[in-house]
Amino acid sequence: MKIIKVFSAGIILLALIISLNTKFGAVPPLGKFFDPDAGFWANAVTSESESLSLELPGLQDEVTVYFDERNVPHIFAQNEHDLFMAQGYIVARDRLFQMEMQTYDAGGRLAEIAGPQALSRDLNTRR
Known part of the structure; x- marks a missing residue:
């Protein structure tokens, strides 16, 4: 048994x-x-790093990014140019997949990634 x-x-x-x-x-x-x-x-x-020090090409000064407990970035920069560069970097880091998919969707090319299920959406977008 x-x-x-x-x-x-x-x-x-x-x-x-x-x-x-x-x-x-x-x-x-x-x-x-x-x-x-x-x-x-x-x-x-969530990201294990609570702060991030950026060294990107094109930055004029030091930029520090602090992530709070809700993973919201707080950017500290010496000038506006560096501030906007850092914001673009953080947005691209967190949303790159979404931005890529939106370009395929807007161009009517979503079926290249999603397969034949998205073909009707692509045809409707290209009209």
Whole structure:
């Protein structure tokens, strides 16, 4: 009787591992999606650095960026030029994927990335 329970648990575990690593249609493998290190949970982790000192080409002076407990950046710069450069860098760092996707969407080229599901949206955008 005990061997049947162990065997059943092993079969259930094997079925679960296989199903979580299998793609179902357009749905990605859920095991990789829920992976705490590389899945969507990785995006929930806040930045470990509470301050950032920028050394970008084109900066005229030192710029310091402090992130508060809600991960809101506070930029301290000596002049407006450096302030706006730092703001652009922080926005691009946090939103680069979103900005890239918006350019594909606005140009009617979203199907290049999203696949045939987005073709009707692309055709509607190009009208």
